[in-house]
Amino acid sequence: MAVTYRDWLLDDSPSSRLQAGLGRSYRVSMALARNPLAVAGALIILTLILMAAFAPWIAPYSATGQDLTNRLMPPSAQHWMGTDELGRDIFSRIIHGSRITLMIVTMVALISAPIGLVVGAVSGYFGGSTDRIMMGLTDIFLSMPKLILALAFVAALGPGIENAIIAIAITAWPVYARIARAETMTFRDAEFIAAVQLQGASSTRIILRHVLPLCASSTIVRVTLDMAGIILTAAGLGFLGLGAQPPLPEWGAMISRGRNFILDQWWVATMPGFAIILVSLGFCFLGDGLRDVLDPKQENKQ
Amino acid sequence: MRISAATGRILGRLGGAARFAAVVAFTFLGLLAITFFIGRVVPIDPVLSVVGDRATNEVYEAARKAMGLDRPLVVQFFAYVWDVLTGDLGQSISTGRPVVQDLIRVFPATLEMATIGILIGVLLGVPMGVTAATRQGSFSDQIIRVLGLLGYSVPAFWLGLVGLAVFYAGLGWVAGPGRIDFFYDGMVDPVTGLYLVDSLIAGETEIFWNAVSHLLLPSFILGFFSLAYIARMTRSFMLDQLSQEYVTTARVKGVPEWKVVWRHAFYPIRIQLITVIGLSYASLLEGSVMIETVFSWPGIGNYLTTALLNADMNAVLGATLVIGAVFIFINKMSDVLYRILDPRAR
Amino acid sequence: MTRPLLEIENLTVTFPTAQGPIEVVRNVSFTLGRERLGIVGESGSGKSMTGRSILKLIRPPGRVTADRMVFDGIDLAAQSDRQMRHLRGARISMIMQDPKFSLNPVMTVGAQIGEALQTHRPMARSELQARVLAMLEAVRIDGPERVAGLYPHQISGGMGQRVMIAMMLIPEPDLLIADEPTSALDVSVQAQVLDIIEELVSGKGMGLILISHDLNLVARYCDRILVMNSGEVVEECVASELANATHPYTRGLLAAMPRMNEDREELPVLDRSSWATGAGT
Secondary structure, three states, X not given: OOOOHHHHHHOOOOOOHHHHHHHHHHHHHHHHHOOHHHHHHHHHHHHHHHHHHOHHHHOOOOOOOOOHHHOOOOOOOOOOOOEOOOOOEHHHHHHXXXXXXXXXXXXXXXXXXXXXXXXXXXXXXXXXXXXXXXXXXXXXXXXXXXXHHHHHHHHXXXXXXXXXXXXXHHHHHHXXXXXXXXXXXXXXXXXXXXXXXXXXXXXXXXXXXXXXXHHHHHHHHHHHHHHHHHHHHHHHHHHOOOOOOOOOOOHHHHHHHHHHHOOOOHHHHHHHHHHHHHHHHHHHHHHHHHHHHHOHHHOOOO | OHHHHHHHHHHHHHHHHHHHHHHHHHXXXXXXXXXXXXXXXXXXXXXXXXXXXXXXXXXXXXXXXXOOOOOOHHHHHHHHHHHHXXXXXXXXXXXXXXXXXXXXXXXXXXXXXXXXXXXXXXHHHHHHHHHHHHOOOOHHHHHHHHHHHHHHHOXXXXXXXXXXXXXXXXXXXOOOOOOOOHHHOOOOOOOOOOHHHHHHHOOOHHHHHHHHHHHHHHHHHHHHHHHHHHHHHHHHHHHHHHOOHHHHHHHHOOOOHHHHHHHHHHHHHHHHHHHHHHHHHHXXXXXXXXXXXXXXXXXXXXXXXXXXXXXXXXXXXXXXHHHHHHHHHHHHHHHHHHHHHOHHHO | OOOOOEEEEEEEEEEOOOOOOEEEEEEEEEEEOOOEEEEEOOOOOOHHHHHHHHOOOOOOXXXXXXXXXXXXXXXHHHOOXXXXXXXXXXXEEEEOOOHHHHOOOOOOHHHHXXXXXXXXXXXXXXXXXXXXXXXXXXXXXXXXXXXXXXOHHHOOHHHHHXXXXXXXXXXXXXXXXXXXXXXXXXXXXXXXXXXXXXXXXXXXXXXXXXXXXXXXXXXXXXXXXXXXXXXXXXXXEEHHHXXXXXXXXXXXXXXXXXXXXXXXXXXXXOOHHHOOOOOOO
């Protein structure tokens, strides 16, 4: 065969959107594969996803099954990470807990990123007073302490995992609005936007079909980098008893339970902490790698 | 010619000050709107949370009127703004005292911890960042990169617990939770509310060292997070500076390398660093919520979480408002300092 | 004959890249007395790298090798960083391309000039002040007291470059390297800046290496000319005999220069095929 798949993917003048899209993903993944930290991050996250998907099959014990004769057992061959105060296997609980962590980060990203993108793109596209008002509001949210705001929202909404997700999402969107606006401003006056306008496309159509896709890559980078912060906030809410409620094996709540035994049975509180650190680091590594590939100019921004 | 330029500059700065005041006022109003929204709109029925669900209709209506909830929302909002401006944040149901008084009492504890924390962060973080940038790719550079990433991925409350287990229970290097050993409690007159200062004023060095021993671990943990951020930012600012032409110019002049690094590369970024340090300080106030809970530190963070668990909304909103206000103030202040200190912006 | 100020033999500068090491300067040799030498070439020809390697300013991962690199009897290759610092500024100095980037934005002009002198000859504040003002006057800056207190962004490009000259000449070096000193400036002030350099250099009997892409300019201000192309010296001649240059690259450059009263429709484009050798890429 004269033309390999690789050549087709790397074609400089792709003949369809699909080919262009696949080619781009191929180039990005090739560049990522050359960065060992990014690969490590991707592997950690892949493991997290697999763990969440197959939790009941992977976990050696049930997440909620109590065994009061085996309370607070140190790590051993039977219980790799020991057991908690109700005799539950901590390793199994951590595996099941990955489902909760994954759900929280996914939901927060799915709620806050689109809100931020739309606010930012609309603001940047229309400019003028629309821009001033929307960015004024965004700036107010941006200059608030995120964790405190999330705490206050949960206090008003009531504890629980759904409310924690809503509260975190409310505090997370302004960053994406800023990014989307900055991106939109750079190509708002570009020829191709003018061309679509001349064809009579509506503003909604232009924003949805032409502006938002171009903001996507920098937003993806930012969302990946923010994941660690989201995980930490969610765990913090869980630790304070405001997030996932017992007996759910949420990692922050598990640390909170282990607090009473920290001096003698260190593993109860420590093990879930390692899980949080590992997953957060995974997102950091991947985010750093993605940024280097997709958006090198963001290096210094926080 | 020069006089008019100077006048213009002063007028420009006055205009800048007015603009700054307007932005801060606007942001504060936004903060108030958010706390108002959280306190009065989000809960399904704020009256019910006050009178309880067994109250009669008359009691309920009376309470509703007394709370001013029969008025339009806008009027309620302005009443709320007025209350806050006159220093009325309502009563705390758990302490039975005005929230403002509670906050004044607990704030110094947080201030003390966060200030020591930021000092640790700056004094270690800035030199680390500079070193990492001047020896890019070296071992110390790698260490700082790892520390920076850990700063983003380690939960503060977990680190606090592990720290207690290791350094207090295990090694016995530091004192345990609380600000001071309980038998010293109340032995020093609260002048500033900062134990380090108060004990020195009273001449009680023993209490001073006890307070230091309690302060060390939580401050270091807070400091670690600001260190991670400050070192990372310093490194990236410095890398940018060291590649500038004027740094080469300094080398061409034969300026010693330490002067090239500190005078020519570091000096220009000190203004950017002030912003970073300001942001970091503000986020330490926020981070203290978790740390204080772990260390039973009687500061504003602990007050907030206790109130959260007791559904004491006035106290929650009051603490949120104060932390938010300080946060916004530091945030905007570092913005302004940047503009005042940078000769290019003059 | 007195010994030459600078002798360079087989200077090579290498940078590693993903595609293997690249020699940006290859086997460059020349000697320089107390005269004015011009180095001409297009951007990327290695002329700036040549200038910088004399001051040992090529930082890792770049690598400099030379059979001989002697300045006034001092073997540059053998000098430690510390010893180089005593040479830089004091004996060999360099004027950089664009004052917008090469002056420190947050130090006053006076402080930057003063630092250049103070580094090598510690002296009292008042004396330093006087020397700085005198130097500013020497580069024809009016109101030196006022200018000394200004920040680089408050002065024009032409004035910035004169400040640069003042800064580099105040310790009275023996050799000045001027790396494209006028290419960032308006045409109207270019000649003025070069005249100042020329006047001060000849007045003090210094050596000058003028690096430029502008053949005309180099021919006018220099005694001898080196023409560089992709890292190599392709032609060396006395400035007045430039018209008799033999290498096809130099001839091409000469042909591409616009002349007064000419009637050519188009300036010829360099035909690179005639001198491309196996060593080139």
